[in-house]
Amino acid sequence: MNDLRNVLERCGIAASELSGGTLGVRSAVDGTELARLREAPMTSMPEVVARAAAAFRRWREVPAPARGELVRLWGEELRKAKADIGHVVSIEVGKIAQEGLGEVQEGIDICEFALGLSRQLHGRTIVSERPGHRIMEQYHPLGPVAVITAFNFPSAVFAWNAAIALVCGDPVVFKPSEKAPLSGLATFKALERAIARFGDRAPEGLAQIVIGRKEHAQALVDSSDIALVSATGSTRMGREVGPRVAARFGRRILELGGNNAMIVTPAADLDMALRAILFSAVGTAGQRCTSLRRLIVHRTVKDALVAKLLPAYESLRIGHPLEQGTLVGPLIDEAACDTLRHAVAEVEQQGGRILTGGERVLADRFPNAFYVRPAIADMPAQTELVRRETFGPLLYVLGYDDLDQAIAMHNDVPQGLSSCIFSNDLREVERFLSAAGSDCGMANVNIGPSGAEIGGAFGGEKETGGDRESGSDAWKQYMRRSTNTINFSTELPLAQGIEFG
Secondary structure (H helix, E strand, O other), X not given: OHHHHHHHHHOOOOHHHHOOOOEEEEOOOOOOEEEEEOOOOHHHHHHHHHHHHHHHHHHOOOOHHHHHHHHHHHHHHHHHOHHHHHHHHHHHHOXXXXXXXXXXHHHHHXXXXXXXXXXXXXXXXXXXXXXXXXXXXXXXXXXXXXXXXXXXXXXXXXXXXXHHHHHXXXXXXXXXXXXXXXXHHHHHHHHHHHHHHHOOOOOOOOEEEOOOOHHHHHHHHHOOXXXXXXXXXXXXXXXXXXXXXXXXXXXEEEEOOOOEEEEEOOOOOHHHHHHHHHHHHHHHHHOOOOOXXXXXXXXXXXXXXXXXXXXXXXXXXXXXXXXXOOOEOOEOOHHHHHHHHHHHHHHHHOOOEEEEOOOEEOOOOOOOOEEEOOEEEEOOOOOHHHHOOOOOOEEEEEEEOOHHHHHHHHHOOOEEOEEEEEOOOHHHHHHHHOOOOOOOOEEEEOOOOOOOOOOOEEOOEEOOOOOOEEOOOHHHHHEEEEEEEEEOOOOOOOHHHOOOO
């Protein structure tokens, strides 16, 4: 515990910030209480929003390349604090050391991406049908952005959103998950240090953090002065947030559930598929939105793949996420363990069979934490259980006879985040990537569904939300578009050839 206090202090979190509050923070590793954080008074929320609105009026006037300089400084601060923030992520949410470090690296990478983006917020020039006229499109800063994150990526998702929002000219208000506020706070403190280095060009209120619960998030969601709400979490959460933002004609980025599948064809490299399955299905104890949940395998290779998979699963080292050799850490809490246990019980009720795993382990060593053995279930069909996202290390194996059947099965779930196919057959690959193939926001070939890079837009379709964040042109959601028509002639022709008067 003292070691963690030292780490938190290096991250900029004073000991006085860790006690005296009402929000208890527990480690997923062993259930130890790490802090009791003070929640923002609900009466202060209007002031938080007002500060962000005032900051917007100044920040939008700062040239975008200068805004990029702030994000560059943030990337430097994240790089210096990478080991410490990664350690906090591991202790708080139970990610193994490499995954904790990888999450902070995503923040560093998005800062580098946003720095380059700050000189590329391009509009376009459009040919006018009228002589002596020109049409152009510009992108302008949008307004304050609220970033509401989930426990499973408590550092990276804030960085994805905040780095892009800041270079686009938007202040940020960060509401971290109440299950993982320390990781978010450590990441935010790095941004505060960058702002201090940036100097008085950064207005007061440019970046704020709100420690609290659902009510604090709702205050941001409902405020007409919050131009964009970026919320990551469950589909249930999205069903609440989406209509509330829409009711006030605000913008939203929803990153919700994933029920991600891998199709393995007879033309696949099974050893390569095996490695991808292991990382995708058991990494972060199956608590990624991009975790592999459904394995759809051609019947001619299904037995061979399962025969490789079972000993690999049984050899997985489960334990303290910071111990050397650990590959699977704990679930976030008891509720997550209960959800997995209920799903495992439903497998046999729906005609399936648990091939391995599903039981709680290490309860003697960690009585107040929840470690489980990753499970594989052989299912006769894609039942309602399989179509429902279970947020944990439970992999359903299903057989198929032809590729069109596999694709239909793949798409027959409410979620549409990430997907992949393992095949060395060009026709199969192109079919999967075509309009008649995967209906997900991300479709991969010969890699698993998780481990997305920041350069591509991240997000999915259907109940995943339909929105995008991170790379590519996702930045456009953080800006407003203005179409401008300029008449440089001495005439006043009307569009569509209209004669008036």
